[in-house]
Amino acid sequence: MTCRIMVVEDEIFVATEIEHVIEEMGFTPVGIASEKRxxxxxxxxxxxxLVDLNLRDGATGVTIGRILSQTHGVTVLFMTANPSQLGDGVPGAIGVLPKPVSDQELREAVAYAVACHCSTETQPPRRLQLFPRGGSLCPH
Incomplete structure (x- = not known):
């Protein structure tokens, strides 16, 4: 089974680059969402x-991440230039990767999120800020 990954990002050039990396890694991009709907x-x-916080319809990223993780069982990793907006984290999400990110940092974060989704023991990448375990499915 290949892992299906959605990019929630309103900057199309950023989103398509992330999708390209996902494909190169052998995963299936589900699509790009620029807003909650x-x-x-x-x-x-x-x-x-992979969820940004500030999208086309406003600061809806936190709500999207919460709904995806708690209602749909999606493994959520936030990617934002404003990690402080997440406070102590979002229940069900694994953490936040501060932007900008290098290609290698993105690859490491995607690999970690996939491992978490598949309940595989793994070490988090250095720049990934993990949320407290409360509700996270990832072993860390």
Whole structure:
């Protein structure tokens, strides 16, 4: 089974670059969502979601991440230039990767999120800020 990954990001160039990396890694991109409605429409097809906070419809990323993880069982990893907006984290999400990210950091974070989704023991990448375990499915 290949892992299906959704990119929730409103900057199209950033989103397509992330999708390209996902494909290169051998995973299946589900699609790009630039706002809440589109993200939730793809939820049932998604295993892992990379979620920005500030999207086309406003600061809806936290709500999207919470719904994806708690209602749809999606493994959520936030990617944002504003990690402080997440406070102590979002229940069900594994953590946040501060932007900007290098290609290697993105690959490591995607691999970690996939391992978490598949309940595989793994070490988190150095720049990934993990949320407290409460509700996270990932072993760390």
């Amino acid at each position: 589109a993200a939730l429409a793809m939820a049932s097809e998604t295993d892992v979601a």
